[in-house]
Amino acid sequence: xxxxxxxxxxxxxxxxxxxxxTPVKEARWYKINLTLFQQKPDSHLDExxxxxxxxxxxxxxxxxxxxxxxxxxxxxxxxxxxxxxENANNLAFTEQTIDQDWADKMSxxxxxxxxxxxxxQWQQPVYDQKHSLPIYIESSIQQLGVPQLKGxxxxxxxxxxxxxxxxxxxxxxxxxxxxxxxxxxxxxMRSKEIHYIDHPLVGAIxxxxxxxxxxxxxxxxxxxxxxQPALDSALNVRL
Numbered sequence: 457x458x459x460x461x462x463x464x465x466x467x468x469x470x471x472x473x474x475x476x477x478t479p480v481k482e483a484r485w486y487k488i489n490l491t492l493f494q495q496k497p498d499s500h501l502d503e504x505x506x507x508x509x510x511x512x513x514x515x516x517x518x519x520x521x522x523x524x525x526x527x528x529x530x531x532x533x534x535x536x537x538x539x540x541x542e543n544a545n546n547l548a549f550t551e552q553t554i555d556q557d558w559a560d561k562m563s564x565x566x567x568x569x570x571x572x573x574x575x576x577q578w579q580q581p582v583y584d585q586k587h588s589l590p591i592y593i594e595s596s597i598q599q600l601g602v603p604q605l606k607g608x609x610x611x612x613x614x615x616x617x618x619x620x621x622x623x624x625x626x627x628x629x630x631x632x633x634x635x636x637x638x639x640x641x642x643x644x645m646r647s648k649e650i651h652y653i654d655h656p657l658v659g660a661i662x663x664x665x666x667x668x669x670x671x672x673x674x675x676x677x678x679x680x681x682x683x684q685p686a687l688d689s690a691l692n693v694r695l
Contacts, residue, residue, distance in 0.1 A: 483583050483669070484581070484582050484666065484669075485667050485669050486579065486580065486611075486664045486666055487552075487577065487666075488576075488611065489554070489555070489576075489577050489664075490575075491558075491562050491576075491661045492573045492595070492605060492623075493565055493570045493571060493659050493661075494570065494573055494604075494657065494658060495570060495655070495659050496570075497656055512606070512622055512624065513590070516590065519591075520550065520592075521551065547579050548579060549578055551578050552577045552578055552579070553577070554575065558577065571597070573604065573605045578591075582611050582613045583612060584612055585618070588611065588612040590608040590609065591608065591610075592607075593607045593609055599626040599628070599630070599633075600626060600633045602633045604626050605623060605624070606623075607621060607622050607624055608622045610622075611664070616644050617646065617664060618643070619662060619664075621640070622638075623640070637657060639655055641653050643662075648663075648664075648665060650662070
């Protein structure tokens, strides 16, 4: 009886271990355009907003950089993911010059009533929700000596693309930087479409375009030399 129970325990443990060893699926790569802009409250809008700060999970945050290695947390799943071969070419999470067609669309925002708080374009690998990489957002516009807007942008893929945005915004009537209006929005998305997230104080416009996986481009451009194997995707290795 004891031997039977032991065998059952070993079988269950082996199955659980095998499931845990399942590699992450190969990432899909996308180009993201994200624009956040302030909306002047409608004077006829009878709605009061409470100062309710939403904590931002900064454990594994990625900050977009220009032509520099991406700065990451020292530990955690995301730190391991981002330093794999597929990001070695520094394409991931590096801020790009905004495409002209997107700039033309954003130029239609009213600079008085809809001033832009944040406007960025970048490429990144997109994983499942477990391995989603949060992008740090911060406006250059200051309010009470600190950025008026800051937050995190998440993107993951399952059957569809899913985005989540956590924002902290300091309204013009705030007396201290701690008086924040926070909000969180999740959205199921399709690539190649423009998505609009509305809020009485801050609006967001998002576009996600599929792009070629950099490893595939690298394989097309480079032939292994000195009998060295070609670069393998990090996603074939368990983290």
